[in-house]
Amino acid sequence: MIPYGRQDISQADIDAVLDVLKSDFLTQGPQVPRFEQNVALHVGASHALAVNSATSALHIACLALGLGPGDVLWTTPITFVASANCALYCGAGVDFVDIDPRTYNLCPKALADKLEQAERDGKLPKVLVAVHLSGQPCDMQAIGALAQRYGFKIIEDASHAIGGKYRGEFIGSCRYSDITVFSFHPVKIITTAEGGMALTNDAELASKMALLRSHGITRDANQMTHEADGPWYYQQIDLGFNYRMTELQAALGNSQMERLDQFVARRHQLASRYDTLLAELPVTTPWQHPDSYSGLHLYVIRLQLDKIGKTHRQVFEALREQGVGVNLHYIPVHTQPYYQRMGFRQGDFPEAERYYAEAISLPMFQALREHEQGQVVKVLRRALGIHGG
Structure with missing residues (x-):
């Protein structure tokens, strides 16, 4: 059987993972920040947060943008369910915008028409998830202009699109969006076995997502409510999740990024x-x-x-x-x-x-x-x- 997709694993990839297995860290070591830096530098974003799946990245992206009960997220109907489910995880509602018949991405004209009606009805979205289906970017310039006019936030679901470009810039630069999400599932362009990443140019959003991916816990004295009890001390200051990426995954990702x-x-x-x-x-x-x-x-x-x-x-x-x-x-x-x-x-x-x-x-x-x-x-x-x- 010729599959529709398949990972490409080299000896260098295998060696990178074996090196981690022989090291002192299987999780929360140097490979994850290195992977984040590699991806951020490649695409031109200021901050990158590696997580255990693109679904997790979508979830913390929505939470960081303040999506919650009473809010609505819009996305395309032609996507994996995670692009919509992330709103429901936050207690928000979901609606859809029909696709462009040529690109199969969310249609900017349909979006403009729907926003015009939503403004009249007092039901504008708080967040739009623009999905780059098959790896082809949406018309982000048009979508970004609509976001400026109507005041919604943009997440680029670029799960299919790492390595692609829009108007000469790498997808993930977040020029027209607040947050971009990548997937590293085995059938994607590069893989970490399972894994995802959220990128942003906003330091506050990055800090919020970093907190949410690890139980809402911080060891940063500047974020604590009082002076630390000792060098062992940490505080949970938000309700977060265990969405961290392992060192093994990040090592594979670092090796794959070279190709x-x-x-x-x-x-x-x-x-x-x-x-x-x-x-x-x-x-x-x-x-x-x-x-x-x-x-x-x-x-x-x-x-x-x-x-x-x-x-x-x-x-x-x-x-x-x-x-x-x-x-x-x-x-x-x-x-x-x-x-x-x-x-x-x-x-x-x-x-x-x-x-x-x-x-x-x-x-x-x-x-x-x-x-x-x-x-x-x-x-x-x-x-x-x-x-x-």
């Missing part, structure tokens, strides 16, 4: 080759906005079902049956039973639902070999009912 640009460049080679190989098939290949340089975590095609004579499910199942481990990113969040119990309904976000009815994620990872890619396309042709070629 980040190489990984993304290889993904672009593969995407370009897919574009050529699929050009005459009844599928829509990913469109890239000229302002963006995608991290290319995913390569999503859309089936032109009116030209195929087969259903979406039939094509998907035929691919898997022939050893191509395709996937679908994502089922619209508003159609999930949990969210439907909140009142969301089929038909609420039609562009997202049209996307879901046609989308298939083809294998995309830096170690994908050209003959494997050729096999993917060959099987896809058969699944579409096209013979020869």
